[in-house]
Structure formats: C-alpha cells, structure tokens
Amino acid sequence: MSESDREGDAQVDVALIARWQRGDQRAATEIVGRHAQALARYAAAQGVREAVEELVQDTFVRAFNSIGSFRADSSLRTWLFTILKRLVLDRQRTERRRRNQVELDETHAVQEFDALDGMVADETLVRVKQAVDRLSGLQREVFALRVTEGLPYSEIATLVGSTEGACRVHYHNAMRAVKEYLSDD
Amino acid sequence: MTDCPNGLMRDLLPEHALGLLPAAEAARVAQHLAECATCRADLVLLKQVRAAQSLGVPRMDVAAIASALPSAPATSRPAQRIASHRWFGGHAWQYAAAAGLVLVVGGGIVWRAMPTGEEARLADSSRVVVAPVESAGVREPLPADDGISFGGGLSDLSVDDLQALLGQMDSVRTLPSSDPESVTPVIAMNEGGKTL
Ligand SMILES: [Zn+2]
Numbered sequence: 596m597s598e599s600d601r602e603g604d605a606q607v608d609v610a611l612i613a614r615w616q617r618g619d620q621r622a623a624t625e626i627v628g629r630h631a632q633a634l635a636r637y638a639a640a641q642g643v644r645e646a647v648e649e650l651v652q653d654t655f656v657r658a659f660n661s662i663g664s665f666r667a668d669s670s671l672r673t674w675l676f677t678i679l680k681r682l683v684l685d686r687q688r689t690e691r692r693r694r695n696q697v698e699l700d701e702t703h704a705v706q707e708f709d710a711l712d713g714m715v716a717d718e719t720l721v722r723v724k725q726a727v728d729r730l731s732g733l734q735r736e737v738f739a740l741r742v743t744e745g746l747p748y749s750e751i752a753t754l755v756g757s758t759e760g761a762c763r764v765h766y767h768n769a770m771r772a773v774k775e776y777l778s779d780d
Numbered sequence: 781m782t783d784c785p786n787g788l789m790r791d792l793l794p795e796h797a798l799g800l801l802p803a804a805e806a807a808r809v810a811q812h813l814a815e816c817a818t819c820r821a822d823l824v825l826l827k828q829v830r831a832a833q834s835l836g837v838p839r840m841d842v843a844a845i846a847s848a849l850p851s852a853p854a855t856s857r858p859a860q861r862i863a864s865h866r867w868f869g870g871h872a873w874q875y876a877a878a879a880g881l882v883l884v885v886g887g888g889i890v891w892r893a894m895p896t897g898e899e900a901r902l903a904d905s906s907r908v909v910v911a912p913v914e915s916a917g918v919r920e921p922l923p924a925d926d927g928i929s930f931g932g933g934l935s936d937l938s939v940d941d942l943q944a945l946l947g948q949m950d951s952v953r954t955l956p957s958s959d960p961e962s963v964t965p966v967i968a969m970n971e972g973g974k975t976l
Contacts, residue, residue, distance in 0.1 A: 601800060615852050624846040631840035639837045647838050652845045659849050723825070724832040742826055743833045745798040763791065770790075771783065774825065 608671035612662060627655055630672050633744060634679050640739035641683050642732070650686070654679040673750045676740075680754065726776035730769050737762050738769040784818040793819060797826045 608629070614622035634651045643650060657678050658665070665674050727735060736755055740746045741762075748759040748766075755762065784790050789812045795801050796809045813819050 618852045620849075620852045623849045623852065624842065627840075627846045627849070628842045631842055631845055632837075635837050635840050636833055640833060644836075648840055648845070651840055652848050655845055656848055656850070717831075720828060720832045720835060723828045724835050727829060727832060738829070739833055742794045742797075742829050745795050745800045766794075767783075767790070770822070770825075773829065777825075 605667065605670050609667050612665070612671070615659075616662070623659065626671070630675055631655075633672060634675055636743055637676055637679060637739065638683065640736055640743070641680070643683055643686075650679065650682055653682055657682070669750055669753065672744070673746065673754060676754055722777060723773070726773040727769075729776060730772060733757075734765050734769040734772070737765040738773075741766050782818060784816055784822070786812065786816070786819075789816070789819055790822070793822055794826055797823055797830070 608626065611622045611626050611629075615626070631651055634654055635647050638647050638650055654675055658675055665671065727738065730738060733755060737751055740751045740754065741748075746754075748762045751762045752759045757765075789809060792801060792805065792809050796806060799806075801809065813823065
C-alpha cells in the first residue's frame with residue numbers, strides 16, 4: 596500500500612460513513628469488518644484480556660452515535676482507537692475501584708499469556724510476545740501502533756498524548772529492549 | 781547486538797514491513813536492506829512482532845458487532861423539498877430580504893459566539909467534515925465552514941420565526957468536534973424542519 600493507497604483507504608471509510616448516513620446499514624457492517632480486528636489487537640496491546648469483543652462493540656456503538664464529530668483529518672481507525680482507549684481507561688478505573696486491585700502489571704500480563712488455553716504457538720513467537728509484554732505500558736502501546744498498525748508518529752502522538760519526537764524515541768527504545776531480551780537466551 | 785547507524789532506514793522499516801511506503805521510498809529501503817544485515821534482521825523481527833501481537837487476540841464476530849449498531853438515519857425529508865419549491869413563488873423578494881438578514885446578522889452572531897479555536901478551524905475551509913445527515917437523503921461531506929443549516933426553507937419563516945431563529949443561533953456555541961474526549965453526539969438534530 597502506498598501513501599496514495601493509504602489516502603484512498605481513508606476515502607473508502609469516508610464514503611462508507613456517507614453511505615450509512617444515507618440509510619445503508621450494510622455500510623456499517625463493512626466499517627466494522629475493516630477495523631474490528633485492529634481494535635482487538637490495540638486492546639490487547641493495552642493489556643485487555645477479557646471481554647475484548649464487548650469492548651470493540653462498545654467502541655463502534657459510541658462511534659456511530661457520534662459520527663458527526665469525526666473529522667477526516669485523521670484516519671477513522673485512529674479515531675476509533677481514541678474511543679477504545681477511553682473505554683479501556685474507564686474500564687480499568689471501574690475495575691480498580693470495584694476490586695481494589697492494581698493495574699495489570701508486567702508479570703501478570705505474561706502469566707495471562709502463558710496461561711492461554713489451547714494455544715499452540717511457535718516458540719519464537721512466544722518469546723517475542725514475552726519480550727513485548729515486558730515493555731512499559733507506553734512503550735508497548737507505541738510499539739504496537741507503529742509495528743502492527745503502521746500508524747505515522749503524528750497520529751501515535753495524538754493517541755498516546757505525547758509528541759512525535761518522544762514517540763520515535765519510545766519506539767527505538769522498545770525495539771532495543773526486545774532485541775536485548777531475545778539475545779539473552 | 782547493534783543498531784544500524786542509518787536512523788532514517790531504522791525509522792522506515794515498520795512501514796516498509798507493512799508495505800505502506802511510496803514506491804520510491806520503498807526502493808531506497810530495499811536497496812539499503814541488500815547491504816545491511818542489521819536491518820535485515822530487524823525486518824524479520826518486526827514481522828515476528830506483528831505475528832506475536834496477534835497471538836491470543838480473539839477473532840471478532842463482525843456480524844454480531846454490527847447487529848448492535850444504531851440504525852442508519854432515515855432517508856426522506858419531504859418538508860424541505862416542498863419548501864424549496866415555494867421559494868420561487870410570488871413573494872421571492874421577501875424571502876431574499878429574510879435570507880440577507882439571516883446571513884448578515886446570524887453569521888455575525890455565530891462568528892462572535894465562537895471560541896477562538898473554532899474560528900481557526902472554520903477558517904480552514906479545505907478540511908472536509910463528515911456531516912450528520914439528519915433526515916436528509918443526500919447530504920455529502922461538507923466544507924468545515926458550513927456549520928449551520930436550516931431545513932425548513934426561508935419561505936416557511938415569518939418575522940417571528942426569524943426572530944426565534946436568530947435567538948437560537950445566538951445560543952449555538954459549538955460545532956461538530958474532533959476532540960477525542962467527545963464520544964457523545966455533539967450535533968443537535970430536531971425532528972422539525974429547522975435544524976441547527
Ligand atoms: Zn541498516
């Protein structure tokens with residue numbers, strides 16, 4: 596996908612929104628199909644392990660209820676990420692209050708992953724996953740947005756509430772930390 | 781374990797791995813990769829990271845998610861069409877005068893009521909806003925400075941109506957926002973013809 600493809604991709608989303616606004620419900624399904632899995636990955640990168648689909652569904656419901664506030668100067672996916680992130684923070688706050696429990700820490704994240712039922716994964720990928728899970732929350736988020744979603748630093752900075760320069764540094768530090776972890780075998 | 785000294789190439793590798801680079805830039809990265817074993821190893825690692833980050837992520841059920849979404853807006857607004865025919869009736873000069881009043885006075889009020897940030901946003905008319913369609917059937921994305929519309933047509937408005945409209949305009953302080961904080965609707969839509 597080239598830059599113009601990326602732009603074309605954004606235009607596809609804008610056209611789908613317009614179709615939905617004209618009464619075509621199938622356009623909504625297409626939008627969900629285009630972004631649901633990326634939202635699930637983004638949720639996972641933030642340590643969400645439970646009720647991921649419910650979270651993604653809530654994200655879309657909120658998005659469609661306030662579609663008028665979407666401006667095409669960022670991608671629809673980034674806008675959806677923003678909504679999901681707020682929901683994750685709300686959920687974490689609620690859970691902390693309810694169970695008086697600290698945020699998912701690194702050890703917990705790794706244990707959750709190791710305990711995944713019936714998971715048969717390549718051993719190398721498991722090691723890589725462990726390396727990523729050991730990053731700090733912010734590093735992991737920037738790393739995921741850059742490596743897995745390919746977002747430009749400008750949009751990553753908006754999402755994580757930082758600057759492009761800082762995000763670039765987080766990415767490179769994360770890369771270095773992952774390589775160090777893997778070379779320690 | 782070392783880092784490639786070419787910072788630009790290191791920076792571009794994730795987008796290269798995802799095929800997001802324009803052709804010319806992708807060719808430059810490919811040429812660098814042919815000469816740099818460190819970046820080749822990094823590229824392999826990036827692909828592994830992508831695969832690893834999908835591990836344990838449940839497959840989303842698109843149909844189930846879509847079934848929970850709000851219904852698409854309705855598609856007809858006959859009152860507006862009727863009103864637009866009446867515009868060309870025998871009292872066009874009255875309507876023209878009313879339109880002038882709304883545009884000059886109303887526009888001034890809205891501009892004055894707007895916070896500074898909004899002024900800057902409106903000034904940037906090159907930006908495209910996906911506007912809500914309310915009940916209209918065929919509304920395409922609008923320029924950002926089209927903040928106000930009224931669906932009933934001026935022909936429906938008496939002097940009293942115009943006064944009421946101006947009063948409503950005075951109370952409009954916000955336009956659709958891209959503020960990520962805002963995940964609730966920010967556009968007021970009413971059932972009647974006059975939409976603000
Ligand atoms: Zn290199």
